[in-house]
Amino acid sequence: MKMGALMRHAAILFTFCTGLLCAGAGYAATASEREVTAPFMVPGAVDSQDLPWASDGEANVPYVFHDPAHEGRITGFEYELMQAIGTQLGRNARFVQNGWDGLIPGLARGLYAMVIDGIEMTPEHKAAVLFSRPYYVTVDRIVLRKGERGPMSLTALHGHVVGTIKNTSAERLLLAHDAHDVRSYDEETNLFSDLKNGRLDAILIDEPIALYYTSNELQIVGEPIGRVAYGIAFSKTNPRLRDAVDQALGALIKDGTLYRILARWNLWTPYMADYMGEQAGPMPPPTAWEDYRATMERMSGSSVHAMMQRYVSFLPLIFRGAMMTLGVSALAMVLAVGLGLLLALARAYGTAPLRWGAGLYVEVVRGTPLLIQVLFIFYGLPAFGVRLSPFVAGVLALGLNYAAYEAENYRAGLASVPRGQSEAAIALNMTHVQALRLVIVPQAFRTVVPVMTNDFIALIKDSSLVSVITLTELSQTYIRLSSTYYDYVGTGLLIALAYLLVGLPFVRLARMAEKRMGRVVGKGHH
Secondary structure (H helix, E strand, C coil): CHHHHHHHHHHHHHHHHHHHHHHHHHHHCCHHHHHCCCHHHCCCCCCCCEEEEEECCCCCCCCCEECCCCCCCEECHHHHHHHHHHHHHCCEEEEEECCHHHHHHHHHHCCCCEECCCCECCHHHHHHCEECCCCEEEEEEEEEECCCCCCCCCHHHCCCCEEEECCCHHHHHHHHHHHHHEEEECCHHHHHHHHHCCCCCEEEEEHHHHHHHCCCCEEEEEEEEEEEEECCEECCCCHHHHHHHHHHHHHHHHCCHHHHHHHHCCCCCHHHHHHHCCCCCCCCCCHHHHHHHHHHHHHCCCCHHHHHHHHHHHHHHHHHHHHHHHHHHHHHHHHHHHHHHHHHHHHHHCCHHHHHHHHHHHHHHHCCCHHHHHHHHHHHHHHHCCCCCHHHHHHHHHHHHHHHHHHHHHHHHHHHCCHHHHHHHHHCCCCHHHHHHHHHHHHHHHHHHHHHHHHHHHHHHHHHHHHHHCCCCHHHHHHHHHHHHCCCHHHHHHHHHHHHHHHHHHHHHHHHHHHHHHHHHHHHHC
16 A cells, blocks of 8 residues: 555656646647647548648758748748649648658648659659649759869769769669769758768759759759659548649649749749640749849858848747747656656566566667657557647657656666665654655655756757657757758857757756755755
């Protein structure tokens, strides 16, 4: 009974922490995150007024990206196309941000109705999803440093260090010709930076990307290579929506809307003319292309005034990222402390089944990567009927992971208290539960406070992993800003300062708690 009472006390603490987690999660989750799990996302539903679609807008010029002139605004030729499709269907086309690797899993999970992100209509992709009719047809091109004589054909790339984007037709072409010298990237900005810095000899990439990422230092060379067709992806359980979007695309091609969008972005090419047919009337000026180039020239300046203007414009985004990082980390630590204490008590004082179960949990969680746990909770649990918002999934994954480490800290703290303390408490007519609650646990807690502080700082940094489930915290903010403006040093220093400012107050509070607890325990011994 005494052990049962102790476990009930710990369970009450854990329940309180879990309740605080849920309340905080409900308060901190943004409107867009709550919409992610709304009922209109049921596959096959095409009669809703809301039409959620996803893309990776972090470094995705000219497809879907954050306007460098107004970071809070999404733009791009695919963004304009989706707005036009929504208008054709009489529905509100709503953008949902997700990382490239999570786009198709998110589609299968029902986070949104369709995906558009320059997805190539390859046999492998067609086996996984339904595709609309192609909305853009293009080719691969070779990019070199300006003024250099290098490979200008696919065959000539043999023996050179060539970069490209992962899971593209360009990557397959390169691997088929010379797998040894191919380097595949997740982000276009890193790819082009490595070419500028001499880490690559050449790049093979889709022509729209090559057009927008080449600068005064780079050049497109050689003849077009291959043929690439982009399509909008749908879940295989949603053919009705695919058919409706196909009809809308046909209407946009017929009335010239798609032609005008592509012309504005300087993306109307002979390949599109062959696919769609020659369009009537004069070609509209490439205003979107010109605005983008002018903005990048102005914002990427190296003068002190230009840099200060750029960094000041970053502050609201960095603040929002810091608040997301702090919210996720603080709630996850609350959960970790409550569950960790419960696990530690179970291992130290529980019955054999409790000790075995708690030990198994600790070893399994510590023995598997945190990233896998985050992805499993967000993308895997829906297979069992458990659907969590990105915010709650991130907090839960971090909290459950760190609980295993906190449990070992607390167990070591409990073991560090001399046995005589417990015996003295019992001699003073305390019960076992009272001895633990009033004598043993306070001394053990004082021992582990510095370790808990270190764990919280580590958790703040590990919270960057929740970016894979669509949360935009500090690390994701850094990726967005650095990839937009090609500024890794200044932006990196700002983000590092934000992480430091988020963590320092808690270090100070922990030191104050150590001193306070030291005085209290010292008075008790005296």
